[in-house]
Amino acid sequence: MASPVPTNVVDVGKELVIVWDDGREDYLPLEKLRRECPCAMCRGERDLLGKVYRGPNRPLTERSFQLVSHRPVGAYALQIRWADGHDDGIYSYETLRRIGDETR
């Protein structure tokens, strides 16, 4: 069976609700979602020895956890734009399912 894809994504304020085509529903807290931002700046980049270099350490504020918009990227991910202007995070559906697992 193909990997599940969202049939509906709704921002309900403090959570992002994702309805999957296999019938599952996830309620992802926005704060957790932002803290799990998969972009290189938030995750840090690794050098050849595996040492992690963090990007500019911008403190997260209340606005960092407010979702402005979301849109599908290709057939595999969701791009989320936050109220502090950050929109580098491309959340693969696999990542969203993992966050959903951790939220249960």
Ligand SMILES: [Zn+2]
């Ligand atoms: Zn990020």
